[in-house]
Amino acid sequence: MxxxxxxxxxxxxxxxxxxxxxxxxxxxxxxxxxxxxxxxxxxxxxxxxxxxxxxxxxxxxxxxxxxxxxxxxxxxxDAVTPSQVLAAENRLASIVKADLSGFTAMSELLGDPEEVTVIMNQVFDPLVACVRRYDGYIDNYAGDMIISFFGTPACQEDSAERAVRAALEMRDEVDRLNSRNISHGVELGISTGIATGFGLWSQVGFGANSKKTISGELGDYAALLEKYAERGTVGICPDTFERVMHVIPAEEQEARVHRPGETAELPLYFAGDPQPRLPWLQSQEQRGPLVGRQEILERLRVVWRRAEGGHGALVVLTGEPGVGKTRLLAELAAEVRKAGGAVFAASGRPLSNSLGDDVRRELRHAMLEAAEIDSNDTEARASWLASLGLPPRSPEVTDWITASAKQRPCLVVLDGADWLAEAPALLSELAGSRALVAVAARDAVDLGGYTPALTLEVPLLSPAAAAELVRGHLPSAEDGLVDALWRWSEGNPLYVRELCAQVRGGALTDPTVRTLPWRLLELSDCAVDRLPEAERGLLLVAAFVAGEDLRVDQATLGALLGGVDLATALPRLQAARLLRGEGETWEFVHRAMALACRSRLVDSVRATLRDGLRVAGERLPV
Structure with a gap:
């Protein structure tokens, strides 16, 4: 029939x-x-x-x-809900498949399944802790294998770096377990494969037995890399290598790997030990020219000069990620240090929390480094503290800074919103001292009653300044390329830097193509994942509907998306610096955000939205 x-x-x-x-x-x-x-x-x-x-x-x-x-x-x-839009998404992630060896031999030796299970759990516990230390997501235990995701379900900056660091720490943890002879003389081993790319994040299974996981070829690729990895090594793919090469060295192997679904042979890399983290100021030295920020920099100088005269204060810089808050503070810090002042900085880079760099400990380390004292030399440290009038084991970093500020002016940089909670405690001790606390944060937050001496919203660069920044990165670029790049960046210095890096590396020959450098895609995904479900679904639908001008009509959104109060949700997206507009017409602030959101939509949702547009009589997106 x-x-x-x-x-x-x-x-x-x-x-x-x-x-x-x-x-x-x-x-x-x-x-x-x-x-x-x-x-x-x-x-x-x-x-x-x-x-x-x-x-x-x-x-x-x-x-x-x-x-x-x-x-x-x-x-x-005709009217999908946010939960339907988000039921399945294309997500950028790093999948880690870590396979433990030695359990079979241990099982044969012990002959008691219960005892073997107890030992397995004792082994898994510290390994899982390594994953969670870097905000990884434990997906599954498959026999002797631990499968984890980084970047999904919630995106983090540097997700590939987190994945590799977690894998290396799992390797070291297995070595420590062997030194304790936890497996009764059987040496345990671990081999790991890490694949970075796009996978389908969706529900698998039915009812109580269902769960969300990553489907597709990415998991198969990670498993294949693990098979090529030797015992005690971490095998990574080229996309993972590209993301970590500046902080984690890796050695290319002779073997070549066929990525599932592709015919080309791709390199295999074994990750080495991470490089030591650079001090904050040194890490900012290669950030490129500072343009279009002279007015803000001069206002920071005024506040610093007041602090030099004994009027310690707090200054807060806010603005969207990549707009140049850190770059401004680095410029001020370089001037302060050159003039003989002290600079103590704690980096709020997202990864630093996972590394266990508590702000006080990082500030202590910065102060010891400024005094040219080895942090492991307890005698030299005690002598230095004594010179400040402090006891040898003084634990409070505020005491350190207050005492140091009596000797010379101090600039304390808290680079990142994570450190804002520390500012009031510092201010209570530094009021009236020769210290300026400078904080960079995405948004202004409550500081417990303390009023900053200066709060500045760092804006996007003007067209002229953005073009000048492009020329600073690409001095020999033709006018047409410079024009295309600054327009594409829409005035965000980080976007300029990443796009110019792609041009120098030969990865970007046409800046009008609809692809994103991975760092910008990751940055956009992080901003999307911070949103509530309703606003996240709305943003993805808006990205699908938006044309080349990045604009979308509110009536069209209302016809396509149900269960969302647009009158409330759209202003919230504007407050988050993702959309701008009023009334019936809205537009994306950045083309990168529109492209990132559009890339997350799966084919079935696209088909549904396309049908809804057709029914509503609207123009299909190009």
Whole structure:
């Protein structure tokens, strides 16, 4: 029996081989009217919730039937919910597959499954702690293998670096376990594969047995890299290597690996031990020229001169990621140090929390380094503290800074919003001293009653300044390329730097193409993942609808997306610096954000939104 396929939009009967309606062109895929899951042609039960999709006549439940007559109907395809938009996403992630060896030999030696299980759990516990220290997500235990994700479900900056650092620490942890002879004389080993790329983040399984995980070839690639990795090594793919090469050395191997689904042979790298972290000021030395910021820098100098005269204070710089807050503080710090002042900095780079760099400890280290004292030399440290009038084991960094400020002016840099909670404690001790506390944060926050002497919102660069910055990175670039790059960057210095780096490396020859450097994609994903579900779904739908001008009509969003109060959600996205506008017309602040959001949409959601646009009579996105 050949079953007809009925269009849910116009009610026309179609032959079973068709994917799109012969009358209106709408998609004929079977979408569950209950959960919105996209099902394959011919499926009778939903793969998302298990509910029936077809009635006894083979017609989609909850859709059109011949008794209804020819009409346009309102279906889940016309107004999706944020949860349906986010049910499955294309996500950038690093998958870590760490395989332990030695358990089989230990099982044969002990012969007691219960004792072996106890030992396995004692081994897994510190290894899982390594993953969680870097905000990794434990996906599964497959026999002797631990499978973890970094960058998903919640994106973090430097997710690939986190993955490699966690894997290296798991290797070291296994060595420590062997030194304790936890496995009764059987030497344990670990080999790890790490693959970075896009995978499908979606629900797998049914009911209570379902879970969200990454599907696709990325997991197979990580497993393949693990097979190539030798015992005690961490095998990484080229995409992972590109992301960590400046902080974690890696050695290319002779072996070549076929990535699943591709025919080309790709290099295999074994990761080495991470390089020591550079001091904050030194890490900022290669950031390129500072342009378009002279007015803000001069205001910072004024506050610093007041601090030199004994009017210690707090200054806060806010602004979107990459706008240049850290660069401004680095410029001020270099001037302070050159004039003989002391600079003590704690980096709020997201990874620093995972490294266990408590702000006080990092500030102590910076102060000892400024005094040219080895932090491990307890005698020299005690002597230095005594010169400040402090006891040998003084634990309070505020005491250190206050005492040091009596000898010479101090600039204390707290680079990152994570350190804002530390500012009031410092201020209570530094009021009236010769110290300036400078904080860089994405947004202004409550400082417990303390009022900054200066709060500055660092804006995007002007077109002229952005073009000048491009020329600073690419002195020999032609005018057409300079113009395209500054327009694409839309005035964000980090975007300029990353795009110019892509041009120098030959990876970007046409700045109008719709691809993103990985760092900008990761930065955009982090901003999206900080949003509540409703606003996250809204942003993804807006990215799909937006044209080349990055604009979207509020009425169109209302026709496509249900369950969202646009009057509240759109201003919140504006406050988060992701959209701008008012009334009926809104636009993305950055093209990079629109591209990142669009890349997360899976094909089934795109088809649903395209159908909704067609029904609403709107123009399809190019």
């Amino acid at each position: 050949i079953e007809s396929r009925w269009c849910a939009h116009c009610g026309v009967e179609n032959l079973p081989h068709r994917n799109y309606c012969r009358q209106c062109g709408s998609s004929l895929e079977l979408r569950c009217p209950g959960c919105g899951f996209s099902n394959r042609l011919g499926d009778r039960y939903c793969g998302g919730c298990g509910e029936p999709l077809l009635d006894d006549e083979g017609r989609p439940l909850g859709h059109w039937s011949p008794e209804d007559g020819l009409r346009t109907v309102t279906t889940p395809a």
